[in-house]
Amino acid sequence: MERNYELAEKIKEDNYKVFALLSKYLNHSPDFITKEEIEEIVQGGVSYEYAFMVILAAAFGLDIVDIDEDKDLFNNYFKKMIHKLDASEYANNPYYKNINIPTIKIGKSELKYERYKPFEGFVCNDIIQTKAGRQIPQIGFFESEFMFPAILENNRIWMTITPNEIETMKEAVDQAFGHVLTFGLGLGYYAYMISEKDEVNSITVVDTNGDVIDLFKKYIVPQFKNAGKIKIIKADAFEYARTQMPKGKYDFVFTDLWHDVSDGKDMYLKMKTYESLSPKTVFSYWIEKSILCYL
Known part of the structure; x- marks a missing residue:
């Protein structure tokens, strides 16, 4: 039992260490790895992904050859963490x-x-x-x-609209049906993708940013083949969820109000409290899996 506890605590420490290292890298120097460095390592017969991992590990100060703890961190995280995208x-x-x-x-x-x-x-x-x-x-x-x-x-x-948005919205796009309500407009990626679905009858988008709504209405939504399905409302998302969402009889609600996990936790928890007002509605949240890791 004690060994299990020690292992769990060690995993928590490893999680924290990896997140701290990545945070510094992504916020300050995400482009420091060069093509020349990668190709020099790839000439040894390894993949681009492995070359990327090795350079990143070295930049983090990890010795993945002689130090077992660093080697374990590399094997347990880096090999499942780094992806060369097509x-x-x-x-x-x-x-x-x-x-x-x-x-x-x-x-x-x-x-x-x-x-x-x-x-x-x-x-x-x-x-x-x-x-x-x-x-x-x-x-x-x-x-x-x-x-x-x-x-x-x-x-x-x-x-x-990056690969991250595309990947993390796939499930919510696949699940959407009937009369859909989405909190957060952005560049209209989610609204566009579900507007192409025969299973989706209407899309109500709620956003508080008038400038973004104007940009979308003038330059983006006219390009949508099924723009007639979309209605945009300028309103506070939480006020709308509390007072209007239950009246709308929406079948599916997707919330995408946050920039990332750091500003999303509190908004996610607040929006979850309104689910009980619409018990027959299916709810989905952007990057929910990542948010839950922090709660």
Whole structure:
């Protein structure tokens, strides 16, 4: 029993260590790994992913050859954490293929394309939690430059459509049916994807940002083949959930109000309290699996 407790505590320490190292890397130098470094290691017969892992581990100060603890951390996390992504797979995404994003600015909001540099690391999917309790972030990279749509607020990236959004919304897209309510507009990726589904009759989008709504209405929604399904309401999401959601008789509700886990925990918990007001409705939340790892 004591050994199990010690193992559980060690796994918690490992989780914390990996998250701390990745946080520093992603926030301060996600593009420090270069093509030249990768290709030099790949010449030894290993994959691009393994080369990326080795460079990242070294940058974190890990000795994966002589120190057993570092070697275990590498094997338990890095090998399940790093992914070389296929740009062509995302280029064939319906939104990327059919929606053209202009460069335009309204108020404090700016619509434009941003980019990942070759071998720049970024979060690409929800955290994986193993049976043993290990929480493994999912980090992706592309071999070449990758462009993606974004909305900036005061020159800070606020909303994007990256592989992370695409992957973490797949389940909510697949599940949507009937009359759908979604909290959070962004660039309309979720609204677009479900508007293409025959099983979805109507989509009500609630967002509080007037500039973003104006950008969407003027430049993006006219490109939607099934734009007639979509209704946009400028309102506070939580007030709408409390007072209007029960009246709407929605079949499916998807909430995407947060930038990441750090600002999402409290909003997630608050929105969960309104589920009881609509007992027949199916609820889904963006990056819920990752949020639950922090609760």
